[in-house]
Amino acid sequence: MDSKHLGDELTTVLHTEAELHARLAEMAREIEADYPETPPLLVGVLKGAVMVMADLARELRFHAQMDWMAVSSYGAGTKSSGVVKILKDLDADITDRDVLIVEDIIDSGLTLSWLKDNLESRGARSVRICTMLRKPEALKVEVDVAYVGFDIPVEFVVGYGLDYAEDYRNLRDVGVLAPHVYGGDGK
Ligand code: XMP
Ligand code: MG
Structure with missing residues (x-):
């Protein structure tokens, strides 16, 4: 779905599909340079990271294996509490593997900070984070x-x-949701 199909539901388009893809290509070149020997296992965080994972993995010029986790953050309201529950765990054993976490967005950082520690504690050789937005x-x-x-x-x-x-996951661009859609100030 394109932003033009949304009427007044967005206040601004922050990054178009073309900008996201161009930036992902640059990030892919950096990632390739940083893993010259063994490609990392890409670990996507469901569901938000699905689009980034699909585009990044196809942009990479090495065999990009993918695995997935689903986590939920405990706590009241919509804000992250930093206490995380694993809803779906990895299929792969990551002992001695280089892991690259693929995320859609880092807000408070609490989820990712927990996840990075968690994967390191399983004996991964390295754990790095890649996020489309921060x-x-x-x-x-x-x-x-x-x-x-x-x-x-x-x-x-x-x-x-x-x-x-x-809703909105299948929107091609990234935009700011208009407050009238959810009745808040977005902060
Ligand atoms: P923390 O705060 O732990 O949380 O970094 C990251 C997760 O919070 C969600 N999130 C958002 N989802 N629009 C969204 O649709 C946003 O602006 C937003 N900010 C945070 C998201 O699930 C992310 O993985
Ligand atoms: Mg997410």
């Missing part, structure tokens, strides 16, 4: 992120895998 001003914990597509303002964004109540 909200630097929303970070609550230091997270070492090796590859970032775009830094964005602290607004609630949808599209390219990101949802509001499970």
Whole structure:
């Protein structure tokens, strides 16, 4: 679905599909250079990372194996609490493997910080993070992120895998959701 099909549901298009793809190509070149010997296992975080994973994996010029996790953050409301429950675990054994976590967005950083520690504790040789979007001003914990597509303002964004109540994931672009859709200020 294109942004033009959404009427007034977005206040702004932050990054078009073309911009996202161009940036992913640049990130793929960096990733290839950083793993000259053995390709990392790509670990996508469901469901938001599905689009990034599909596009990044196809852009990479090495055999990109993919695995998936689903996690949910405990706590009241929509904000991340940092207490994470694994809903779907990896199929692969990551002992001695290089792992590259593929994410849609880093907001507070609490989920990713927990996930990185969790994967390291399983004996992975290395764990790095790749995210399409990051909200630097929303970070609550230091997270070492090796590859970032775009830094964005602290607004609630949808599209390219990101949802509001499970809608908008199939929007090609990333846009700011209009407050009248969800009745909030997005912060
Ligand atoms: P933390 O705060 O732990 O959470 O970094 C990251 C997760 O929160 C969700 N999230 C968003 N989802 N639009 C969304 O559709 C947003 O602007 C947004 N900010 C955070 C998302 O699931 C992400 O993995
Ligand atoms: Mg997510």
